[in-house]
Amino acid sequence: MARTNAQDRLRRMDLLGAELKQEGHCTVRDLARAHGVSTRTIARDLALMREQGLPIDADRGRGGGVRMDRRWGVGRMNLSYPEAVDLLISIAVAERMESPLFLANLGSVRRQLVASFSPEKRDRVNRLKSRVVIGVTASTYVQAGVSAPPKRVVQALHQAFVDQEVLEIRYRREDGAVSERRIEPHYLLLKYPVWYVVAVDHLRQAPRTFRCDRMIAASRTGDPFRLLPKPAFRSAMEGDDLAL
Template sequence: MELLAVQLKQDTHCTVRDLARHYSVSTRTISRDLALMREQGMQIDADRGRGGGVRLDRNWGVGRVNLDYSEAVDLLISIAVAEQMNSPLFLANLGSVRRQLVASFSPEKRASVNRLKSRILIGVTASTYVQASAKAPPKRVVQALHQAFVDREVLDVRYQREDGATSERQIEPHYLLLKYPIWYVVAFDHLRQEPRTFRCDRLLAAQKTGTRFHLLSKEAFQPSLSHDDLSV
């Protein structure tokens, strides 16, 4: 389909019959390919009436971006978060971007991404009191938490409570919760032997342990999600 996309972008007028003849396939095959390209977010324009042509919007595909799988997953999940927040700005083309990303994955990888998306929860906006104390966590902490969340791996963390006291813990990052702009990790805390919710910006250090955990259902964490400020 990439060759077809290039030709449609270059030719000012090209009919389905011309394309079928050029590629030695049936018009039905070309029509099916055009439909699939539209599903992937390509802007295919068509002239009505007999002899009408089809073309690809010349603005499509400007600056091809090469993403590896992990980068594409992060982008797709970020799009899903933005869509769930129902912001009216800058969302017009996110559906098209998402369809193109999804189309680039194998069925197995699509299922994996959907499982990751189901583990990201969107809550109400954080209170002004909570927002006032927000700060950016260290990059190395974010990277360790991100990988442990994806791999379902236990983390050794150092956590600072609201009163400034710190503690060393082992946690299982089962879910991530966004109460904009604050991210929380919804985890099973080995220290307390119960589900707890931690503010990500209060994680002072984090290191993967290499130990995997089995995912628990959201229902198991409902008590820890019931607190308004979600501070521990």
Template sequence: MELLAVQLKQEELCTVKDLALQHGVSERTITRDLQLMREQGLPIDADRGRGGGVRLDRNWGVGRMNLAYPEAVDLLISIAVAEQMDSPMFLASLGSVRRQLVASFSPEKRHKVNRLKARILIGSTASTYVQRTINPPPKRVVQALHQAFIDQGSLVIKYQREDLAESKRTIEPHYLMLNYPVWYVIAFDHLRNGPRTFRADRILSADMTGEHFRLLPKDAFQETLDRNGLLI
């Protein structure tokens, strides 16, 4: 329905028949989706005259976004990261946005989001050498790491060290740390039976195992952070 809402806002008038043809569904399906959108509060106007159609009020938009819970969590965490980095640019309204997002959550979900935020650490800026060697990690790796971090689920990863040697590990991603612009995964490594730090862009593949872990305190990882020269 998101694509349908965007189309209705951008175009003057769309007939149900044309919408059904464009989206490859029946007119009945389009009619049902339009009704659901109205029930969700979207101001859909209908012109029943000759050559008429339906459209979404163009003034609708800002302040009326309907975010799914995972999307709201991601946005809230992104705001928290920006605030922790203390950048002077574009932060004037972030506090207001954050408060509105938090207010939309139930107390239980607020607690969950606060726990997630506490697991994201902001360190110092990465060295020039490190910045020259970074590459964007594969999208599938980012998605798996994101899900495992939120769900406290373990991952099987293929990891490439600086000397290009590769190894297969089962890890528990307890914390994420940003040494701008490089992200690190602070994890319990089952291969080494202890805490280890992995550069996210050196993870070549990642798959969920279906197993979950109990969160360890940050202090349990301080030694490995010190060993890797990562400063919080």
């Protein structure tokens, strides 16, 4: 029983830290009600969290509240900001796909991740999420030909997408022909299990969709591009315009 109580307390303290950072200001009574424990228990938890070095401030007097410095990092998870962003977007993709397995705790994980960001970084993550689109599941014919793209291609594409940077690629079409392209990776489209880049193709001077697993090579150019709204790519996405 003692071990269970200790585990419950550790879990509650993790959630308290996330809530204090996300909400900015709340009372001990509100926290006690939300977690189903006494105000004395919450006060002890907060005292222990302060001893562990968490920057928790409290307002004295009736109606006073507690808060945590929003600049405080991810904490015990030890995730870098790019890692946390990747995980958060992956969680959003999983939730939108409505898989029946392993989704029970994703909401809690997502809230803790969001709470670890400053307001400015939170806005940036939301903008990135809006650029990831979920479409219909790929046909069995398409799925039969899917392969994993090279790791270097994935890394270059990932960074160019995040930084809104023009990407140079070598692309192999379905008929086997290979071409050199300069593309602007505006959106990513998932037709499970196939990922596509929805881009402006400089060769055609028009929106095009490229399968990620057909990219043989990719390199960043350092040239920025201005993001265009999704309606400009509606035909390229074939109507599967379902943003996260």
